[in-house]
Amino acid sequence: MSSRLEKPIFEYSVTGRGAEDQWPRDPGTAATDDLPAKLRRGKRPLLPEVSELEAVRHFTRLSQLNFSIDTHFYPLGSCTMKYNPKACNQYAMLPEYLARHPLSPESVGQGFLACMYELQEMLKAVTSMQAVALSPMAGAQGEFAGVAMIRAYHRARGDLERNEIIVPEAAHGTNPATATMCGCVVREVPVDAQGDVDLEALAAAVGPKTAGIMLTNPSTLGVFERRIEEVARMVHAAGGLLYYDGANLNAILGKVRPGDMGFDVVHINLHKTFSTPHGGGGPGAGPVGVSARLAPFLPVPIVGRRGERYCWLTERDLPQSIGRLSGFMGNAGVLLRAYVYMRMLGREGMVKVSEHATLNANYLLAQLTRAGFDAAYPTRRASHELIITLRRQAKELGVTAMDFAKRLLDHGMHAPTTYFPLLVPECLLIEPTETESKAALDAFVAAMGDILAEAVKEPERVTGAPHTMPVRRLDDVRAAKQLDLTWKPAGAHAIPSTS
Amino acid sequence: MSSRLEKPIFEYSVTGRGAEDQWPRDPGTAATDDLPAKLRRGKRPLLPEVSELEAVRHFTRLSQLNFSIDTHFYPLGSCTMKYNPKACNQYAMLPEYLARHPLSPESVGQGFLACMYELQEMLKAVTSMQAVALSPMAGAQGEFAGVAMIRAYHRARGDLERNEIIVPEAAHGTNPATATMCGCVVREVPVDAQGDVDLEALAAAVGPKTAGIMLTNPSTLGVFERRIEEVARMVHAAGGLLYYDGANLNAILGKVRPGDMGFDVVHINLHKTFSTPHGGGGPGAGPVGVSARLAPFLPVPIVGRRGERYCWLTERDLPQSIGRLSGFMGNAGVLLRAYVYMRMLGREGMVKVSEHATLNANYLLAQLTRAGFDAAYPTRRASHELIITLRRQAKELGVTAMDFAKRLLDHGMHAPTTYFPLLVPECLLIEPTETESKAALDAFVAAMGDILAEAVKEPERVTGAPHTMPVRRLDDVRAAKQLDLTWKPAGAHAIPSTS
Amino acid sequence: MAFIPHTRADVESMLAAIGVGSIEQLFDEIPANLRLAALSNVPEALSEMEVGRLMTERARLDGRPLCFIGAGAYEHHIPAAVWAIATRGEFYSAYTPYQAEASQGTLQLLYEYQTMMASLTGMEVSNASLYDGASAMGEACLMAVRANRKSRSRRILVPSTVNPHYRRTAAAVAGNQGLVFEELPYCTEEGCVPAGALARYDGEDITALVIQQPNFFGRLEDVDALCDWAHARNILVVAVVNPTSLALLKPPGEWGSQGANKGADIAVGDGQPLGVPLSSGGPYFGFMTARMEHVRQMPGRIVGRTLDAAGRAGFTLTLQAREQHIRRAKATSNICTNQGLLVTAAAVYLSLMGPAGLERVAAASHARTRELVGALTRVPGVRRLFRGPVFHEEAIALDRPAAPVLEKLAARGILAGLDLAEHYPELGPALLVCATETKTSADIERCAGALAECLREARAA
């Protein structure tokens, strides 16, 4: 990573400059003389006026200010930061795929549709579901689709009171937020000391208002919910349905399937388990799979097959559908990347993924424990991720999980997820993924060990970290209080930019 | 640029590891049972055994240890480090172009051949030559082709004694080296205090043994050879031919043409004037253009046209050809990139290139002079590049051109060319190119000024530079004395690698 | 096949360190009866070479027809630099910038993007993206409900000239929270919201009015009048706009009469035209900008500039208390992963275009569409459907059913436009057509010529 900050692109801008090779020929003012004056723009927008080289250089330099999988070990728990194969990008970006208009007739695009159809089939196979819709554009939208289907299902049965969604207290934030977006009320249930759902509390929570429960298994605590069958029985008995948050599917791919555990609906984060890139925040894709009873409610469109031809199934074919979640079919290009990846894994590769992701996590757990760290659930197997708690270190040395995280950056490693799940104090949620080598894991353990030693000898080095990043620790409080959300010409800023 | 060194890839290697997705299926030993045992390999070669992620991460990290045009101002004189448009790469890498076999029949590749034919035509137009061959793979090979043609020309006329090539003392090293490769003897002629060729010395040098003279104009001294017509007259009168080293064509593109100056043969560095990438050392392309009398000797193949069809012209069509310079047609992919670039420039753009390259160089010259630096040729216009001499600073402050060069790296700028041409003591040959902005030039002048001030106040900072690169100044003498040219397993090295 | 680096020896030493005898044992907490024997219905692994060949063959099967469909996704020129940069590993394979110090590249880029989008739409703040334009409209309606403290109705007026897929998406996204979308009819002669359509809502409690400009038919709505009407009644205005059009058209931030109340309250749209390939419908990105007063109701990530421990400027995610990972059930949205990489592409695109280039794109696209409509309406049996100004998209009427004609054209490699029958059957045989700067006069002539032939054939049959 570069250590040299880069000034905002607007500070390269000079009025009248531009990357003219990119512009179409000027059609002249007559070309737009039919646009009424009162509907026209007055002042030009504040867009950079830079040469092509300036733009390329600026953004290339910016890129070097990032950690990424391609450059750093990135054990961010719950995020599955595994290698994103270059092939997935190259083949999804073949000119024909890029050029295809979403409203093209089905006759134009049988090749593309074949990929999408087969992707649906593979996702059904790995989740043990009866039908799949590809359109949700991320995990959270998959959750939305799932809970919306659960609601639609109850409504269609005339079961109008069911508006409660149960989530374990360790659930990812999107779970309760999704419930709210679907007009539901959230009921949290605690987990026990072993990380399993507290069944007594669950028994108390379920009832005639229960629409469903949202779970991920293995849970966000990095352990497998062992009594999942019991949970399913209880919720089903109460008339509720089970939603599977697929964010952790990497842990069990080909080993055990949500449908077989009793789930009625599942989303899959293709940008986690199926290795489409995270892109600095997205795009992702969150296809949903459902059991037969929810199939009529799937979001549209879906790819169907009539004889040898692939076709779109829409509202016409699924009149009870919860509707459309996007302008077209969702993140097609992401789906293509996942398709390429899944074909490269094949059925044998899928199992290898979960096995080695689990091996790596358990190895890290063993070695970190040896290095003096406390597992949050020391009696449990880790899934594809593990949690350590630095509660002891925080108390004894005054060095927090956040300090460890920042200091890891100085060791050239991205930090694990911090302070999630919140119920584990001073936690680091560590997910190495199956694509990291033993040497990379050993280096991580060594770095953690070094930081621990440093925390004893020279705690300010740790609490003052990072020291080798392009910026020192950033003031989040100030960011929220003195909002500076857009660049303004010199003088207008509270904070001058660094160049 | 990154400041973190990267260990050799062999140190990631573990026996039995590999990027298996890239391997074809194992055809089994029976597949090769026809290969006789005595012709087979015994020990496996030392190639890295790494995962795909390890390879990607390693090489991505390595890339961040480079300066490049895309990341840094790179005013390397004589090298024309201008912006390499991304379009040239994208369109040269369309799958059909990449897949075309060089021995495909002409019927397969009319699209590609059309590009090559038009490229030849454009190169003829900008050099004022009668015929062009595209096959030389870099400037030096273009020079070779040119001098070989000159020799072939004389031989064909029975003029067998002409084996002397005249070069000015400031010539690029490839010029004399080429003459030697062509079996010629080199005669150097001096330049005068103004940077022009010393005509008296030239008069003394030409004679019945003169095969030709190699010149670049503007010369490597960054000035235009004003008496070029006189030079041409003298050499032609003596029976010699004139070779134009096209490395500096960027300075005069569309303003004045080698053919019009009296040159008989010219090579063009497409990787300079026509902005194909330098790629960390290559590939380039050095097409040669010739006047009518040299046309029969051009290297083959050449693209011809018969009616509406493009075809190859080979030894059959040019029986006097100097022959082939490469296995196929030379660096086709580089030629495609140059073609795209030239079409984007168009006839108007070509002139703009030389005008702004010259403007930038003269501006730098003016501003550096103001900042206290000495122009090597203070009374002359700069061409697209300029030379300053730090002789005074070296004497007074003990800070050399090399020290300035190294210290510039700390300012985030690549160094100009140092110690070339050798006849200017402590020189920096600076070529900003037309794609750099005034702000970039001003920043360079400011950096030079800062270093000068530092050289006065704190010369060790300058002589000890660079300070912010991933390595400090490297010991070239040791490198040449204690040769370490390949990685060896741990222990076998004099120098342990840094990780 | 699974990108796993481990050798057998690695695995064995790791198992020993864990203290188990096999990988299998690591799964021993999973009830045995749930364990899967084998994955059926997943084909065997392909090597990269094999999958590459498969993908290449399928791509060739699909080809690249000449396309005059727009309807929310537009084929613009994409500079080679855009994806050369966006696919750099450091952008492509990074996560959401939670560790700000190790993510200044992404963060600064997002900040620059926010600046560009805010200015382009004439608004004060921008988020760092939503999924796409359609879902962004849904989020904007939810946001309007939160932001409009003066209304309790959750009633949203949506003209039927708004993209039908956007309307359906907004209903799906926001319907579960009790929002009621009421459709405003359009004038079948003008293809716009008629001034009169609003009168019947005077005095009613309405939360927001959605205005799409240009509307689905490419027609320009009287945004000033609509905006003024809404603001006079404490109704928030949600603008749905095409970002390219904003180089020429009045930005939402300036809709309506001048004064304190000037401009839409929230602007959304699809960023696809800004350097994002058509790619069968995604990934695109939804943008959202708003007045500063509403920033705390915004969904999605927002980047702010702040200081580091050494007092230097740096960038970080801010106002996270709006988001699901902090606020959970009370968050402004459930959105987590957004469309960051597309925003990267758009930031590069907008930097290469600048204000002048974007104007050219808009003007050239508009000019080409005029040329196209001119050429098509010279074909016997084809006429303009609506009167009044459009931007770079227009509806035309045919004298024969559209579907078979379009199929015939497709067989000739031409996608002549979108059949309006599905969403607007009342219009009779009609197409929505669009040409961008990527189309040449020859392309347009080819399309018009082929259409003439196909119509002739249809009449003959």
Added chain:
Amino acid sequence: MAFIPHTRADVESMLAAIGVGSIEQLFDEIPANLRLAALSNVPEALSEMEVGRLMTERARLDGRPLCFIGAGAYEHHIPAAVWAIATRGEFYSAYTPYQAEASQGTLQLLYEYQTMMASLTGMEVSNASLYDGASAMGEACLMAVRANRKSRSRRILVPSTVNPHYRRTAAAVAGNQGLVFEELPYCTEEGCVPAGALARYDGEDITALVIQQPNFFGRLEDVDALCDWAHARNILVVAVVNPTSLALLKPPGEWGSQGANKGADIAVGDGQPLGVPLSSGGPYFGFMTARMEHVRQMPGRIVGRTLDAAGRAGFTLTLQAREQHIRRAKATSNICTNQGLLVTAAAVYLSLMGPAGLERVAAASHARTRELVGALTRVPGVRRLFRGPVFHEEAIALDRPAAPVLEKLAARGILAGLDLAEHYPELGPALLVCATETKTSADIERCAGALAECLREARAA
């Protein structure tokens, strides 16, 4: 159009700083009569969009036929990672690493590449590339002349089984320095250098013997015998090898009897098979490796490891005193710009393949070629041309003239092989055919079926 950043105001202020009134004035040292009024024959500028469309249309015109031609350029699978990395701006747009401290990326990569190539060829040192395989053979002959102090003849023996283009190139590159290339005949039954061919040179002053393995026909020469014969007579051995083949075949460094004199002296070849696309013939790269004792006679760049001022390891160009920029007329070669970016691709390729993957590529290509030759020789009128072992390429004879048959196949999208008539007319109608791991059984069947038909037609006509 010319990627120039200057505004009019920039230009004016710069001219003022220089003290001239116009850009034109900066050219006032150029004699007026030489100045050009306008460039004719160069078309007007195209925008990136326009040139992109042109290039795309021309590419489509060329298509992607099924190709069984080898003959020095081989269609292997290229991992997507190879060019994703090689086109990163930091590699793509850097210069030769003269400023070592700012070029450690390129330098370390070259050092790693040198290590891989030296090991692959079984030699001690490698340079950082030459232009291509053919010109590298020329350079190797020149190097042999410099290195062989015991010979004064400048005579080089070159079997006619060496790639004809390589022979011509070597003659063009080295001929001007008085090297004399003498052709060794081949055995028309075996397609190899017969043992007897050498006998007539016994006792003569020969500088070097070139051996290509596999030879142009794909046939395996008896390299041990050839090498021993040469070394026994103080003749240096220049090996020309296909790098892929070296995963299976004995590397040049081990040719000949064991002992002090073991192995070729110089090995060269074309690196194209190592991750470089066919691309109509280039850019490829020539590799050259040698015994350490000859390192000072090597042409081209060489990277060495050394220490920095702080005592840490780093990389730098070394032995520059061999090169033109230092030694000028006395340099080992005039080469300056080489093929660095292709070496970058090859280093990534070799890292992804490793020893096992490269072995698979070689074995799979060989297996496919056997399958191909089997299928083709089952076609009536087609037979093997030579007996004896080949590697992944073979010559076949047809019973009808090859050229018209090949043209017919090309029209069906199949390039069935190289017509040998141009270079080896004595062989009668014959093709050189090759299949790599990229070809499937279906491809091979398609080719064989089409060949059968075309031959049938030819016989019928």
